Amino acid sequence: MERLDFVLPDFTRISWVSEEARSQWEHRFTRLIQVWQTAEWQSVKTGMRGCCTLVLSPTQFIEQASLWIEQGLVSLPLEMQAVAQYANAQALLQVAGDTPFLLRVAVGYPAAIQALQRAINQQDEAEISRLVGYPYCCYQAFHHYCAEQGFIDMTWHSALASHHQPDSESQLIKLSSCIETNLFWQSLGLRLIPHNPCRYDCPASIEMGKQFILLLQQLGFTEELSWLQEIFDFPVAWSALHGIAEIKTPLLKISTTTDATPTKYIVHYQGQTYPLAGGQGLTFPYRLARQPVLSQSPSFKRGLAHRLERR
Ligand SMILES: [Zn+2]
Known part of the structure; x- marks a missing residue:
């Protein structure tokens, strides 16, 4: 390239x-972003991978942190991101509400989060990828x-x-x-x-x-x-x-x-x-615009019958 x-x-x-x-799809997209955020940390809870990273508004972070603690999971805030910098900001904003910045947060069981912190300090990209479950x-x-x-x-x-x-x-x-x-x-x-x-x-x-x-x-x-x-x-x-x-x-x-x-x-x-x-x-x-399906049209069936007769 x-x-x-x-x-x-x-x-x-x-x-x-x-x-x-x-009007038919926008609300579904908004819902799907929320659902994916839940799936990300639930995949950690079920043992699919060591930890995950999420991008959340400060309000969402406060709401969710108590939920994670109840499940034995801990969170590690990694960085602040300007809303404008985040690629799906437009879609996220509807989920996150009006906020000047978003937080990138890692979520996992304590041992995995400790390992992630060490890997980040050592800039060990391979270990970070392994912990978040990337093949x-x-x-x-x-x-x-x-x-x-x-x-x-x-x-x-x-x-x-x-x-x-x-x-x-x-x-x-x-x-x-x-x-x-x-x-x-x-x-x-x-x-x-x-x-x-x-x-x-x-x-x-x-x-x-x-x-x-x-x-x-x-x-x-x-x-x-x-x-x-x-x-x-x-x-x-x-x-x-x-x-x-x-x-x-x-x-x-x-x-x-x-x-x-x-x-x-x-x-x-x-x-x-x-x-x-x-x-x-x-x-x-x-x-x-939607066209009739060819194989079901009467003329197609007539043509097919004709061909079969000839054979
Ligand atoms: Zn691959």
């Missing part, structure tokens, strides 16, 4: 395809691209490493849908794994996503899980040019910061589901 030598300041802008799409292959990919080469966005690298159909355009990758590792909605706070996968078909990440699906079911978030599974099977077109990533989904378009490249890089996530309120268009990921 060829790069230019600048990085734009962090920003995320969202534009809905229609008021209809917004080793994914940590290695992150270290290679982000720590060593200074990339800020793993999307293109993960897509290139995934199994994909070859395309005549070398800077277009078509990916099959994989609900567990779908991170194309992550700037809104929607995800099923807490890390960037080394590739979108990384077995360890898919396994982790499946564990989170199970956890959401056990926690009783059945309806929320069904929304998430539906959203993650929508087609998405991701592209990067001059430091801006455009993520087009049937419901909304996200513009956000990415690595600055002189040419356009494109990833098509080939989801199979399309929402009723989805935008219409001729180019991927959009579709035209």
Whole structure:
């Protein structure tokens, strides 16, 4: 991936395809961000991993800290982040309320939090990744691209490493849908794994996503899980040019910061589901108005019967 030598300041802008799409889905997104925050620390409680990190408003932190203590978990505030600096600030704000800053907090059992503090002091990136449960292959990919080469966005690298159909355009990758590792909605706070996968078909990440699906079911978030599974099977077109990533989904378009490249890089996530309120268009990921399903139309059936007779 060829790069230019600048990085734009962090920003995320969202534009809905229609008021209809917004009124049907926005409240679900807000709910899903809350549900994911609960799943993050519940995964620690059930022993899936040593600890987790959460980004919360000061009010949320105070509310949740007493909940964690009751469960035997402790929290370690790691840093303050300006709201504007945080990528999913717009979506988070609806959850977090009006606050000038957010806190990044680690949550876990005391021994794990002590180990995390030691690893942070020693700047031991591999140990930090292990404690928060990231698969080793994914940590290695992150270290290679982000720590060593200074990339800020793993999307293109993960897509290139995934199994994909070859395309005549070398800077277009078509990916099959994989609900567990779908991170194309992550700037809104929607995800099923807490890390960037080394590739979108990384077995360890898919396994982790499946564990989170199970956890959401056990926690009783059945309806929320069904929304998430539906959203993650929508087609998405991701592209990067001059430091801006455009993520087009049937419901909304996200513009956000990415690595600055002189040419356009494109990833098509080939989801199979399309929402009723989805935008219409001729180019991927959009579709035209609902068309009758060909295999059920009377003329198709007549044609089929005719062919069968001739055989
Ligand atoms: Zn991996």
